[in-house]
Amino acid sequence: MKRDAMREIDLPPVRRRPRSRITPARIGVYAFLVTAALFFLVPLYVMLVTSVKPMDEIRLGNIFALPVSPTLAPWHSAWQAACTGLECEGIRSGFWNSVWITFPSMVLSIVIGAVNGYALSFWRPRGANLLFAVLMMGAFVPGQVMLYPLVRALAAVELYSSLPGIVLVHVIFGMPMMTLLFRNYYAALPEELFKAARIDGGGFWRIFFELMLPMSTPVIVVAAIMQVTNIWNDFLLGLVFAGSDHLPMTVQLNNIINTTTGERLYNVNMAATILTSLVPLALYFLSGRWFVRGIASGAVKG
DSSP states (O other): OHHHHHHHSOOOOOOOOOOOSOOHHHHHHHHHHHHHHHHHHHHHHHHHHHHTSOHHHHTTOOTTSOOSSOOSHHHHHHHHTSOSSSOOSOSHHHHHHHHHHHHHHHHHHHHHHHHHHHIIIIIOOTTHHHHHHHHHHHHHSOHHHHHHHHHHHHHHTTOTTSHHHHHHHHHHHHHHHHHHHHHHHHHTSOHHHHHHHHHTTOOHHHHIIIIIGGGOHHHHHHHHHHHHHHHHTOOHHHHHHSOTTSOOHHHHHHHHHTOOSSOOOHHHHHHHHHHHHHHHHHHHHHHHHHHHHHIIIIITOO
16 A cells, blocks of 8 residues: 555656756867868958959958959959960860860760669679779879870870860779769669569660669769869869860969969959869859768768
8 A cells, every 4th residue: 555655646757957058079079160161261262352352452461351442353354364375365265175075074974984883783794893893993093194105095096185085084084983983873772673674674775774874863963073073173184185275274274373474463363263163163062962962872882
């Protein structure tokens, strides 16, 4: 009876002490995040502010000060009047050269990488492991080692200093990483889908186009972002293989900044730099969510 009576007694609820929201670990995390954000945002702020200042304000030396008389004349000059060598047509020609180099290189790299990854994941022909090992070795070989052999090879087939030549070079350098990306993505898919398609009479290309490719949207987005960023930001390959008529935007930016004739126009240099990096920045801001989804869906899992 006593025990039953004790059970009937309502005990007061146990009050838990509220956890402190401010902890050393939390402070450390936020301090690191703020420091990292400032590390990347402060140079961008200086570039933006300097690009809209007239030279009279820049000569005062206060790079963090906001412009008193902002102007877009440096942007106009960087786009269509700055000297990139003997010609003073701005950086716009380099922009279109970069577009004509980047788009076909990206498409061909993704197509070849997807087919290679699909073949190495499900069909596995003879020597597939050896081929995959060779591709991986090529991904880690420094590009500078391959420059001279590629120059000789492209010169032998009359593709050196041409648009098809620089596109071919970017496809060659991008193929190992694209193959690895798609191979790991397809290897994570259920093999029963492939076997069911084979039982239904599907061949190599039919299974690829009707089954595998529609399921590859996340990894295609990741591959496109990686290739556009790498090819657009490339300087060395464009300088060596593109030729004077197809110099990409990065090479022309270098010519603008390193011009030593007359006064150095820092506002024009900053505007040209922002224009050159505008495409990768816009790509990350617009497609960053898809990039994260593609990685989370297994695009880089082995």
